[in-house]
Amino acid sequence: MAELPPDLSTALDEALRGADSGGLTRAAQKLIRQYRDGFDPAERMPLGSAADVAAYAAYRMPATYAAVAAALRHSAALLPGFAPRTHVDVGGGTGAAIWAAAEVWPSIEETTVLEQAPEAIAFGRRLAGRSDSPAVREARWLRTVIDGPVRTPASDLVTMSYVLGELPPGARTDAVRSLAAEAAVVVLVEPGTPAGYERIVETRDLLIELGLSVVAPCPHDGPCPIPRGEDWCHFAERLNRTALHRRIKVASLGFEDEKFCYVAAARNDRPRASGRVVRRPLKRKGMVALRLCTETSGVTDVTVSKRQGDLYRAARKIDWGDAWPP
Ligand SMILES: C[S@@+](CC[C@H](N)C(=O)[O-])C[C@H]1O[C@@H](n2cnc3c(N)ncnc32)[C@H](O)[C@@H]1O
Known part of the structure; x- marks a missing residue:
């Protein structure tokens, strides 16, 4: 069972204590509908209000944290000499990936989060202030709207989790190209659905075309052998649901399985898993x-x-x- 690190769990409890649970439930139900059916173009942005962000942190952040942490652990196992000092997280939301990266690579000293939604930045910063990791506590949060190449400092590690599907389709390729040019290791995570898998396969092909090679999950840089339309490559992390999580999701089970797809790619040659x-x-x-x-x-x-x-x-x-x- 995947667990949140104690400092993140405490930070979330504190940030959500006293929140109106009816309001959180309505906001969570709206987000669940939007992530399933697509966003109303009249909405300003997915995490546009404080209620949306609190609901996201309560019912999604533990799951996205678990997925990103698993993807990073699997990557780290194949990158024995990699001790990143700098990390950029793109579309960081409330910061799940910066907590996960700091947990997997305590070598990280400088963290930058690029995010479009001011309310997500405010909430993420507040949580990060309670982290045991100086890199998370002192992260720079930059308000950035990605609509093409991403202007980012050169970095040892770049992550982008659950964002590709929200970028305008024309901006995805340019964004990935620019990130690949600036990073030693790039890790992208998407929902473990057929559509998430398609986006990961396309991005994987692009990263290989740009001269990177796959660290994980694939043990090769050849075409994905899974027959398209019949199956899709994905993984799952099982996590506990807190009482609040169950309430706002209107769910009765005490756990859930977060399904995710990912690709990690690097510039340098290294041993592969067979x-x-x-x-x-x-x-x-x-x-x-x-x-x-x-x-x-x-x-x-x-x-x-x-x-x-x-x-x-x-x-x-x-x-x-x-x-x-x-
Ligand atoms: C589903 S959330 C994922 C948040 C976080 N990465 C995680 O794994 O929990 C998608 C995030 O991407 C951000 N985002 C979407 N489109 C964006 C864009 N064009 N520019 C910057 N951020 C964007 C959203 O505001 C939101 O915070």
């Missing part, structure tokens, strides 16, 4: 069944049995999204 677990592993008595995306054989199903000793013991511990063999 495979990636692309489905929840099936663990039965004496065997583990894994669906893998592999460097050499595309997507393939593998069964690891008890007779395989150490490999079997490793397979018992493996999760959806991990590299294989570990």
